[in-house]
Amino acid sequence: MGFLEINNVTKSYGAVKVLHDIDINVDEGEFLVLVGPSGCGKSTLLNIIAGLENLTSGEIAINDQTVNHVHPSNRNIAMVFQSYALYPNMTVAQNITFGLEMHNVPKSEREAALNDVAKLLQIEPLLNRKPGQLSGGQRQRVAMGRALVRNPDVFLFDEPLSNLDAKLRVDMRTEIKKLHQKLKKTIVYVTHDQIEAMTLSSRIAVMYNGYVQQLGTPSEVYNTPANVFVAKFIGSPAMNVIPATITIKAKHAFACFEDGSGKAIDLQLSQPASSFNNGQSVLLGIRPEAISDLGNEDRNVNISKPFETMVMVTEPSGADTFVTLNLAGHDVVSRLRGDVALPSGTLASFTVNMDKVVLFDPETENRLDI
Amino acid sequence: MSIASQDSAVKNNRTTMVLIYVTLLVFALFYLVPLFVMIANSLKPLSEITGGNMMALPKEWTIEPWLKAWSTAQIGVEPTGLRPYFINSIIMVVPAVIISSIIGALNGYVLTKWRFKGDTIIFGLMLFSCFIPFQIVLIPMAMVLGKLGLSGSVSGLILVHVVYGIGFSTLYYRNYYAAFPTELVRAAMIDGAGFFQIFWRIMLPVSGPITVVCVIWQFTNIWNDFLFGVSFGGQDQPMTAALNNLVQSSTGVKEYNVHFAGAILAALPTLLVYIVAGRYFVRGLMAGSVKG
Structure with a gap:
């Protein structure tokens, strides 16, 4: 039994189904991130949990109580909105205590709660200001303060960092994580940013087209993506997914690519040959960091035979250099160390960490579980 | 060069x-x-x-x-001057403006933040009332006032102007609130505020500019109305009807200086409203129309 249960929730607008049988159980203290591209239904699901939208069928339960027909203010939840949604006519202090006031909490208790939260978020000097006089980061803190002061069962975050500039976003991300470690509250967090999802969550639900594509820990989602969509959505640069044919030679399975020139590249798979048919088509998923230039690979893993190919583009980014190479006619991105010297247009040899290779069925695009 | x-x-x-x-x-x-x-x-x-x-x-x-x-001055048959009629106008305008603005604000709030099926149709129908000429409704209005027992009274005039004003005040507030972030209303809902609490505590405090526009508009229109005043005013006619009686009287000497003074008196309140609130007027109009 989860602390927050989302049981078979569907949502339709007329004939259009935007959520299909969503089934997620969140344990107490867990940090669940709903991630997906725009229009995947993640914000709708969050609004349904909050009670701001009605579900078409299914059940939402918090702390063992079905809350389908409970008003948002009585679900013991708090929400942080993308635009912060601070009341412009009230001071920071009034903003934070408004919810307590609406729940008829006596004034002395309200002030005590306000002081605790202000101290926790270090916004004491701002309490008498209006939201219009605050910077983006300060508004963000006030919005979190307004959520924290109610001491809710579940926190809901709706893309809270997407209105901040890049640097502040990283700082606030760390801050949210610290806060979660300190308070150990259940959080459901919506974002379209897969890095936020990976860094913050204890579990990720990757959503697309109203379906949960995969629900798992960040490492599960990253290393064993359920399908091609998840593989390409999580990770930056995205996982390379290229079609290949399986050949079985001497009791080993090889993924073979052939470019137009007739020069074939064979990569010996780590998976046992018995799980494949000779001539079977697959999609091969290779993370950029699974590719190394010859001589710099990790010796402790199962590496492929080196192959020589053309360097198409080199993009240094400081810590890493992204090198796009041509693998049998496909552009494949690799993440190499920062000081690698591989000018574009030259030939170089690379190896692949075969332990990290993921295989997909070309028909269903689901991962082959072998 | x-x-x-x-x-x-x-x-x-x-x-x-x-x-x-x-x-x-x-x-x-x-x-x-x-x-x-x-x-x-x-x-x-x-x-x-x-x-x-x-x-x-x-x-x-x-x-x-x-x-x-x-x-x-002789107004009709009584030598009362314009004073009682001026007072009639004030007694009529103030409640009519306040009531029609409050109803307009509530309508705007519901039409933008508590959307329901058919809300745009209802809004469209309300907009129609802005385009209906006064003359068309004279007879039905007279019948309704008669049935309500309000004909020939200031209360009757207030009702007429409130009904006629709702179209415009709803238009103003709806367009203003359409630009008001719905997330704020949702945040207040989660905070536990009810329908009217959200209205009083969250929406109204930021409605200053559009309220100025609405009040100026309603005040000028209702104050300057002649047709309804003369048709439904009975004994309690407003300033405009009295001014007409003063200026158009066909007996005795035409006292132009008195007529001029009376006309200025009749225009004074609207002028005052413009001077006091005028600088918010353009600002509010822009906020209401462009953002909406």
Whole structure:
């Protein structure tokens, strides 16, 4: 039994189904991130949990109580909105205590709660200001303060960092994580940013087209993506997914690519040959960091035979250099160390960490579980 | 070369500016002439006007015409002056403006933040009322007022103006609130605020600009209305109807100075409203129309 249960929730607008049988159980203290591209239904699901939208069928339960027909203010939840949604006519202090006031909490208790939260978020000097006089980061803190002061069962975050500039976003991300470690509250967090999802969550639900594509820990989602969509959505640069044919030679399975020139590249798979048919088509998923230039690979893993190919583009980014190479006619991105010297247009040899290779069925695009 | 040409550019600019200002000044004077005539003649004895010099300043300054227009002029059959009618107008305008603005604000709030099926159709129908000429509704309105027992009273006029005002006030507030972030309403809902609490605590405090627009608009329209006033006012006729009786009377000498004073008295409240709240007017209009 989860602390927050989302049981078979569907949502339709007329004939259009935007959520299909969503089934997620969140344990107490867990940090669940709903991630997906725009229009995947993640914000709708969050609004349904909050009670701001009605579900078409299914059940939402918090702390063992079905809350389908409970008003948002009585679900013991708090929400942080993308635009912060601070009341412009009230001071920071009034903003934070408004919810307590609406729940008829006596004034002395309200002030005590306000002081605790202000101290926790270090916004004491701002309490008498209006939201219009605050910077983006300060508004963000006030919005979190307004959520924290109610001491809710579940926190809901709706893309809270997407209105901040890049640097502040990283700082606030760390801050949210610290806060979660300190308070150990259940959080459901919506974002379209897969890095936020990976860094913050204890579990990720990757959503697309109203379906949960995969629900798992960040490492599960990253290393064993359920399908091609998840593989390409999580990770930056995205996982390379290229079609290949399986050949079985001497009791080993090889993924073979052939470019137009007739020069074939064979990569010996780590998976046992018995799980494949000779001539079977697959999609091969290779993370950029699974590719190394010859001589710099990790010796402790199962590496492929080196192959020589053309360097198409080199993009240094400081810590890493992204090198796009041509693998049998496909552009494949690799993440190499920062000081690698591989000018574009030259030939170089690379190896692949075969332990990290993921295989997909070309028909269903689901991962082959072998 | 370059310096010389810059010089002439500046000079050119100055000539244009002078031309523009002179033209504006001429037009301003032209538009102000009627007001000047009214004020100047309202401060003269009648003999100076009938003497033939309307454009001149008074030779003998007097406020007698103002006093007469206010308290002793013959309105219809009674020598009451405009005072009781002015009071009628105030008693009619103030509640009509307040009630129609509050209803408009509530309508705007519901139509934007508590959307329901068919809300745009309802809004469209309400907009229609902005385009219905007063004359069309005279007879049905008279029947309704008769059934309610409100005909010939100030309360009846208030009802008529409230009903007629809701179209415009709803339009203003709906467009203003359409630009108001819905997330704020949702945040307040989660905080536990109810329908009216959200309205009073969250929406109304930020509705200043559009309220100014709505009040100015409603005040001017209701104050200046003649047709409803004369049709449904009965014994409690508003200022506009009384002014008509004063100016159009066909018996006795035409006291132009008293008429001028009366006309200014009738226009004074709307002028005041514009002067006090006018600078918010344009700001509010922009906020309501452009963002919506």
